[in-house]
Amino acid sequence: MEMKSKKFLLPEGDIPKAWYNIAADMKTKPRPMLNPATKEPLAAEDLFPIFAEELSRQEVNQTDRFIEIPEQVREMYRNYRCTPLVRAYGLEKALGTPAHIYFKNESVSPVGSHKLNSALAQAYYHKKEGNTNLTTETGAGQWGAALSYATQAFGLELAVYMVKISYQQKPYRRSIMQTFGAQVIASPSMSTKAGRKILTEQPNHMGSLGTAVSEAIELAMQTPGCKYALGSVMNHVALHQTVIGLEAEKQMELAGEYPDVVIACFGGGSNFGGIAYPFLRHNLSGEKNTRFIAAEPASCPKLTRGVLAYDFGDEAGFTPLLPMYTLGHDFAPAHIHAGGLRYHGAGTVVSQLLSDGLIEAVDVQQLEAFDAAVLFARTEGIIPAPESSHAIAATINEALKAKEEGKAKTILFNLSGHGLIDMTAYDSYLSGDLTNFELSDETIRQNISGLDLIA
Numbered sequence: 151m152e153m154k155s156k157k158f159l160l161p162e163g164d165i166p167k168a169w170y171n172i173a174a175d176m177k178t179k180p181r182p183m184l185n186p187a188t189k190e191p192l193a194a195e196d197l198f199p200i201f202a203e204e205l206s207r208q209e210v211n212q213t214d215r216f217i218e219i220p221e222q223v224r225e226m227y228r229n230y231r232c233t234p235l236v237r238a239y240g241l242e243k244a245l246g247t248p249a250h251i252y253f254k255n256e257s258v259s260p261v262g263s264h265k266l267n268s269a270l271a272q273a274y275y276h277k278k279e280g281n282t283n284l285t286t287e288t289g290a291g292q293w294g295a296a297l298s299y300a301t302q303a304f305g306l307e308l309a310v311y312m313v314k315i316s317y318q319q320k321p322y323r324r325s326i327m328q329t330f331g332a333q334v335i336a337s338p339s340m341s342t343k344a345g346r347k348i349l350t351e352q353p354n355h356m357g358s359l360g361t362a363v364s365e366a367i368e369l370a371m372q373t374p375g376c377k378y379a380l381g382s383v384m385n386h387v388a389l390h391q392t393v394i395g396l397e398a399e400k401q402m403e404l405a406g407e408y409p410d411v412v413i414a415c416f417g418g419g420s421n422f423g424g425i426a427y428p429f430l431r432h433n434l435s436g437e438k439n440t441r442f443i444a445a446e447p448a449s450c451p452k453l454t455r456g457v458l459a460y461d462f463g464d465e466a467g468f469t470p471l472l473p474m475y476t477l478g479h480d481f482a483p484a485h486i487h488a489g490g491l492r493y494h495g496a497g498t499v500v501s502q503l504l505s506d507g508l509i510e511a512v513d514v515q516q517l518e519a520f521d522a523a524v525l526f527a528r529t530e531g532i533i534p535a536p537e538s539s540h541a542i543a544a545t546i547n548e549a550l551k552a553k554e555e556g557k558a559k560t561i562l563f564n565l566s567g568h569g570l571i572d573m574t575a576y577d578s579y580l581s582g583d584l585t586n587f588e589l590s591d592e593t594i595r596q597n598i599s600g601l602d603l604i605a
């Protein structure tokens with residue numbers, strides 16, 4: 151009997167040579183970022199004090215469809231790319247679904263998640279432009295781990311503000327960052343004005359990504375030769391992640407299929423954009439009609455319950471004003487274990503796509519995410535990151551719908567990371583201690599009141 155293929159693999163020569171910039175193909179372009187003081191649109195140069203110059207240019211680029219990947223970055227990608235596309239036969243069987251489920255396995259990167267795809271690119275440009283130090287924030291620790299490795303590889307120093315709750319829940323991610331040579335600080339901390347202000351008002355504050363971003367930007371602005379790097383939200387980060395979708399497109403061809411639905415979990419939008427945009431370009435050109443689903447946590451539902459408004463990317467208000475789906479920059483999300491999804495806003499490109507009805511969003515409760523994670527672990531042998539489990543839960547829902555409808559849909563989801571360093575979360579699920587979090591309309595209303603809404 152002929153064995154059906156489980157994995158679809160590409161040789162190193164097929165690592166993409168360029169990233170795909172969806173903004174060039176969008177009919178309605180994302181609105182510009184604004185200077186908070188003057189409310190004037192910002193140009194790339196306005197971002198130079200914080201970000202690398204080339205990254206700033208990528209951020210506002212709405213004309214070049216493809217942006218060349220520097221050879222040194224491709225060289226580093228060879229350490230783990232191309233990542234496998236896998237058919238989830240085990241999960242399909244357990245669900246008894248006629249759907250064909252595929253996942254792109256980004257958990258095979260040396261640091262365990264997709265975050266390395268952008269970390270390597272960012273470290274490369276900073277080194278090239280003569281910067282010596284970087285600061286960043288990290289939620290679950292996946293981005294911090296990726297940037298620690300990438301800065302080490304390109305000879306830069308790194309300070310990471312790690313959300314305090316994750317610092318405590320995920321001590322081994324801290325050790326990973328330190329192993330790669332980074333300095334790790336629990337945020338909020340006493341080392342910055344932004345941190346001191348929060349700790350003075352709320353001494354037991356357990357941190358949020360928005361706060362950690364403020365601290366990292368403050369340190370970068372005060373230190374010569376030091377810039378700031380962000381692991382999500384910004385357009386240039388999702389741009390770098392498009393290697394995921396570009397590879398997956400070729401691999402789906404090898405499998406002889408094309409996805410009806412593409413799904414990814416959603417923090418600020420980088421892994422979602424990474425897998426979705428290369429396929430979405432065929433919707434934009436009118437050739438295909440794929441659905442794209444962003445799966446966010448019910449406790450931090452900026453896409454499903456937030457508003458489109460101009461808001462800050464960080465708690466202290468150091469960033470430009472971004473046109474984004476947001477819950478308000480001082481929204482304090484519940485302490486779910488998917489630390490990387492606890493962010494109040496969505497990137498500007500992804501926000502425009504949602505507002506234009508080109509993508510969809512669903513929210514997933516914490517227990518549903520872990521039910522999905524455990525089923526996936528038992529059927530496919532990979533323990534997923536709590537963040538990625540949101541994509542798995544949404545995939546399971548789509549596969550069960552296909553079963554009800556008797557349709558053999560093709561579903562592709564992104565396995566953004568593994569959860570082998572998130573076992574405290576699994577412990578708490580398995581011992582029945584994990585809970586859902588309900589978020590009232592009133593709390594949302596309070597947080598978004600005062601925002602500058604976009605009609």
Ligand SMILES: Cc1ncc(COP(=O)(O)O)c(C=O)c1O
Pocket residue numbers: 263264289290291292293381382383415416417418419420421422489490491535537538566567568
């Ligand atoms: C494994 C994993 N998946 C997803 C995310 C969410 O980020 P993004 O929406 O930028 O992909 C994170 C963020 O830390 C993560 O660690």
